[in-house]
Amino acid sequence: MSVPAAPDFGDYSKLIDDEGLYDNFTRIRTAEFLLRLVRLQLSEDQGPGLYRASTVALAALCVILLICVIALSAHKQKNQNATPQTEKQKQEFNVSELLSTINKLQEENKQLWAKVNASKAVQPTSPPLQCAENWVRFGSSCYLISFQNKNWFRAKSYCETEGGHLAIILTAEEQTFLWDRLPRGHWNSFWFGITDSHTEDQWKWVDGTPVVDGFWEEGEPNNHINEDCGYIVKTEVLTRVAIRSWYDAPCDFSLPFICEKEDSAAAATTQRAN
Missing domain, CATH: 3.10.100.10 (Mannose-Binding Protein A, subunit A)
Structure with missing residues (x-):
């Protein structure tokens, strides 16, 4: 059975990114290689059937695991990118709500002082009647x-x-x-x-x-x-x-x-x- 050449990964350390996961390009190349291996095993008639079946099962499992890792990595990266923006939006909303509350309190304060001043304006300026003796x-x-x-x-x-x-x-x-x-x-x-x-x-x-x-x-x-x-x-x-x-x-x-x-x-x- 002829096996296709595996992708050249180079130094193993290059397969690890800053987060401890394969980078996207390497993951895709590896997936392509495993898929080609599966197709080849399925097309070959030579070799013991048990060996061929084991190889196919192992390759398929590797593909599934790799796809899961890629999906989880992409989801994590998406969340990491979205979180700052979401927090920023929440902070902007809280600031806007606080400013609105402050404006309402200032307006109520103005109205209250207007009522106080109006009340003072109608107070009599003359002193109250002093009752005479007896x-x-x-x-x-x-x-x-x-x-x-x-x-x-x-x-x-x-x-x-x-x-x-x-x-x-x-x-x-x-x-x-x-x-x-x-x-x-x-x-x-x-x-x-x-x-x-x-x-x-x-x-x-x-x-x-x-x-x-x-x-x-x-x-x-x-x-x-x-x-x-x-x-x-x-x-x-x-x-x-x-x-x-x-x-x-x-x-x-x-x-x-x-x-x-x-x-x-x-x-x-x-x-x-x-």
Whole structure:
């Protein structure tokens, strides 16, 4: 049997590359040689059949192994070439995402400062109202609990000469604040700013707005003997409570009273906030 000349590999060290694998040219030449050997063995009729079969099997196995080595080497080289590019793309993506986040935070910061500056712009420049002597402050108003005895109309006029009006009580907190500052007595009562003197049973505040609900004692107002003005009662009975202390009475009764003077700047600020 004539065997084709094997490829000239030269020095064995030349078959090894830097990675410890055959270089591509050598691998291809070796594969071609083995394939030619297989074809030759298959075409020869001489020689023992066992020898010929063994040679063919060995050559075929070498071809298969060599192809696997070439495929693995190519795959590794491809991955090595692709990895830096993939990492670079990931880094570029991370940088872009970070820059986008920074830009969003800067924009939100600008909007926040714009709101802060706008809020400062609407703040009142005038100082808050300072309550005069004997007046007490609650919310945006000052209150005077006067122990002078006057009928409802004269009490109303007195409060107006002081720059205020008879007290307008709109919340349970305000009602409780004032009631807590009234002294207890047998029947201590104080005028405040409601009346139905214009139309019976249509109670209004001194500024003309209607009274909604209110803090009437049970059974009040009852309009007993032409009772057209409202007052607050605080007695020595401890079971009485602030939110059930309004009564109606004739407006010509002479009683102490409660004045209110509003802080216009604070009231305007509250109104803007709402």
